[in-house]
Amino acid sequence: MRKVIYNRFGDESVLELTEQAVPGIQKDQLLIRVKAVSINPLDWKVYGGEMKLMSGSAFPKSVGIDFSGIVDQTGSEVARFKAGDAVIGLLDVFKGGALADYVVVKETDLAPKPANISFEKAAALPVTGLSALQIIDQLAAVGANQEVLINGATGGIGLFAVQIAKKRGARVTAVVSANGVADAKKWGADTVVDYTKQDIRHLNQPFDAVIDLSTRFSFKDARRLMKPKAVFVSTLPSPLTLLSSFVNNLFSGKKRKILILKPTVEGFNTLTKLAENDLQIVLDKTYSMTNVREAYQEARRKKIIGKSVIVLD
């Protein structure tokens, strides 16, 4: 089978398409024939070596965190899935390995694929959909009539965060660049701000939640936009930011929270129900296994609306 691996940290040039044996499974595992794999900024942070502390430095390493596919084999202890089932799944963020014709997983890594969406769109759901749910429902606990600012609203998480915040009854201000204005409106944003034209630090409105998906907006800047008991959510945990959030939250009404994605069966269920209803899943571009380097390079450098996906044939 084909599998993308790398033997040193670096840019996309380290990614190699290799031939490997199809792995075997244990009693509690499943073998999945992968149909599509989504591209996430976490991928290049890991293969770029930015997350060495968590990923370790032993090689070879693998790429691809979330995927869609078909169950090929099940171990004797597997109860919820059978061969032939269409599934979506999520692997360990720091180990990856979905970018291969077959992947070995446990039941808890999987959910049934919503029947009404394609394998390509389904692959785009797990990492960013579960992240958006965790941010909106748990970290920011967004409720009806709240004012929510989403900075970086047309990226992978933003695509779902805007729509889920609207479903919870909030008023959403989406911050995007010029090419994303129409999309953010289509996904339900009440107000759209083009960050290339307007500096959001000078917005004249207080928010109940400020969600930064761009990694470029600090808590210090966000504080000025926050109501006295508002929440700021960012997405890059580090020992320093986790500690300073902890200390801030002891003393300040303005809370600072940081996403550390924790996939749950309940989260998967909520997400797949949303997708079965009317959650819009927007694909910027699809790629094949033979142009994996180009796929990651473009996703890293270009302005993407929604998600990019690699399709395995």
Ligand SMILES: NC(=O)c1ccc[n+]([C@@H]2O[C@H](COP(=O)([O-])OP(=O)(O)OC[C@H]3O[C@@H](n4cnc5c(N)ncnc54)[C@H](OP(=O)(O)O)[C@@H]3O)[C@@H](O)[C@H]2O)c1
């Ligand atoms: N901690 C965790 O567990 C966890 C889990 C998942 C993801 N993440 C992280 O969460 C972040 C967001 O993920 P994602 O998949 O949504 O990434 P993404 O698809 O790259 O989206 C990021 C968005 O930020 C926007 N942006 C860039 N510069 C901006 C600026 N100066 N002001 C406002 N917006 C700006 C981009 O818009 P333009 O392209 O139009 O500029 C883009 O839409 C990533 O850093 C990812 O690694 C963390």
